[in-house]
Amino acid sequence: MSTPLQVYEPFRAGLPKLGRYWKSLWARRTFIKEYSKSELREQHFDSVFGQLWLVLNPLLLSGVYFILIVIIGGATDSARYAHLTASLFLFYLVSNSLTGGVKSVTAGQRLILNTAFPRIMLPISAVVIAIFKFLPTLIVLVAVKVVLGSPFTLEMLWAIPVLLITIFLALALAIAISCVNVYFRDIASFLPYLTRTLLYLSPILYEASALKSSLKLIETFNPLFPILDSWSRAMVHGQAPQLSSMLEGLAWATGIFFVGTYFFLSREREFAVRL
């Protein structure tokens, strides 16, 4: 063999050979799935209900907001409760991706220091775990719609592309924040406040149409705003979302993905030294 299969030289910020990198990542897809499943299993390992918490969590959350809005708040509009539940579940897909993603690289120190593999696998696994946690909420959501008598229409199928855009955005954010955490560990401590702020700035506790015109800046600079609005229109109201909202959400997801992935891939060789 006269040509080296691999050459290792001093780290310089810059992308690795992308073709080979993605091939290597694709070859690890089974490991990503099994690693994510094992991490998820470990989260509820010692509890009585175990994996049942994947369904109990969204059910209980839905129940708490039912008490808040309908019983204490006295709301008679069932659509408000359905909107809040649906939007909150989708929001948690993103926030769980962020929470899992931020520590994915630093928590994977043992793997990183002892095995050569595409490091982007770690934030991807965090998003896969968030998706596993999200899926049971769809069952709860359907049950809520049935109980409330919300319409089931063909336009609800628009929820599929909206969900795909959300997963893309969640992945982009997880990749970006996992890399930032390697250099600035405090971001993990700031994150709960960031996600809480994002929750209040997103159309979850209120509908997008109820936002005052003086606060339109929120709509412009919040990447989740158009996606959550689209999701609510499709899942709760059974209407087709606005194409401009979906494109706006896709643009945000694409922009963050390219910036975050470039930052991650150009610096991942340095992670083992930093950790």
Place this chain on the structure above:
Amino acid sequence: MGLTYTTSIDKKPTLKSRVKSLGRGTKQTRIVRALDDVNLDVQFGHVLGVIGTNGAGKSSLMRCVAGILPPSQGRIEVYGTVSTLLALGVGFNPSMSGRDNVFLGGLAAGMSREEIANNFEEIAEFSELGDAIDAPMRTYSSGMYARLAFSVAAVVRPDILIIDEALSTGDAKFKEKSLNRVKELRSDDRALILVSHAMQTLRDTCNDVVWLHKGKLVQRGEPNVVIDAYQEFLHLGKSAVIDEDF
């Protein structure tokens, strides 16, 4: 090649000292020269032993060759697939059974599900765990854990295999078994790099031995010659070669 990195030192990790250092904008750092101008090559069919005291740079060298750590100077050319046994149980999840962890560990090492399934019986038999393979690994003793981890890693058949002090796992019987497995892996189309403190193992197994000290290559040659010089250094606490250069 060389490997140098900077690490920060926080002598007093208290709130007061952190506030003071933030205000001053200073942070104490230390430059670590883990490897310094190390030149070596390993041919297919050879077993290279690496010896040195703690902190000599042995593990750093292995990680550079495996592509885990990028060198700071120089270049490393690798002519084949690399598999590493730098730590046992990488990728394992203690809350899962030994059986599930065989798959996890194998996938972490780069094997496919089919490869692991085809080799599962061999792994289970080699580990000598019996029915315990279906129990959660958190119930295992350290010896059982290490035996299963080694069994998973040893089934991989790469072009270049790097083993970092993993042969000291388990009881005496298993140590002999794992050493025999390493000897089986020696072949004309494979290169082995073995880091160990077990000098007799290195004398019996290696074609060449390299002695590292404080990141520098002190000596390379016949296992008996290099190991004898190293042991003399350890017993007397000095060596003419080391005194001149360090």
